[in-house]
Amino acid sequence: MSVAHHHTHSRHDEVVAARVKAMEAILVEKGIIGTDAIDFMSSVYENEVGPQLGATIVARAWVDAAFRARLLADATAACAEMGVGGMQGEEMIVLENTDAVHNLVVCTLCSCYPWPVLGLPPNWYKYPAYRARAVRDPRGVMAEFGLRLPDSTEIRIWDSSAELRYWVLPRRPEGTDGLTEEQLALLVTRDSLIGVGEALRPGAADTEAEA
Template identity: 80%
Template sequence: MTAHNPVQGTLPRSNEEIAARVKAMEAILVDKGLISTDAIDHMSSVYESEVGPQLGAKIVARAWVDPEFKQRLLTDATSACREMGVGGMQGEEMVVLENTDTVHNMVVCTLCSCYPWPVLGLPPNWYKYPAYRARAVRDPRGVLAEFGYTPDPDVEIRIWDSSAELRYWVLPQRPAGTENFTEEQLADLVTRDSLIGVSVPTTPSKA
């Protein structure tokens, strides 16, 4: 298993080839005057620093330390996220799924790649691949194992199918040993993959 291909058989092209295609397309759009290099740089900066899983991590950390906010998040995720200034296109209707000692939630879009962009940023390539979309439903424990997470046999695995109308993401369990952590320290433990449900937050010893 490699870092860029966590689900076996899902990588149709190398990262280098994909990057080359993106650069070529950017060059064509700029040459035709359809977009400027400044606009490309701005959008890249937005998705690197302003929109991404770091926002979801902050929301999770707040839910871990604030029970009332957590309840609002589980009741109306879209509204609760707006409290923290997070929302917009591709996140109009969101539902947050809470992991517990007995239930582990995992999100997939079986038709395409519907995904809560405002909270998680752009979807990873593997999330779009047919192999993940099919295997997440047929063999969720096998997929989780490839991501390095093996839940206990008595933990129920629930698969949620995101759509353009309703986008799911996961509230992972707070790691043990974080009782004295600040919100910022807790947010550092939350990964994008744990928000999709294919993994769990980083433990303090590995952070």
């Protein structure tokens, strides 16, 4: 997860993408799947299944104390209230970040991940380097993502599995009292839902989009 690793991962991603494209071409040529079906599934995972769903749930929890309590008590049921759930999200637990405690999620054995809420896992989440270092050196990992927490903050590591998948309820940023749920959701990132980052400050979402 250093700069050198990022370069290596980029090359690896290019190779994987080329293989996927080649596999798609073979499947289409043999009539096993059509291009329309591929485009449809790509659209679903890009626009309907992804961290934007988790962001919407977090925003609701930030403004609705009763919903937040239900989310922390039974994440799977609370997500279902908002129409979010399904495969890879049958049993979920939400971990609340506070001023005193910060939660970080990893899957040390493979890459178990709450797909209905966060979409497909990012490539770095699957790499052995992240899976090992998140447990051994969580502060170092978070620092490489730009997150540096006070020494007084307790770091808790949660190991997801095929049976139980964790994700994080990040702290609500200061200065957001007047924002709507839709505006709050724009501050929630995939990284903050995993725990390697925090929610964006007001105005940072626009800056990130421009970048």
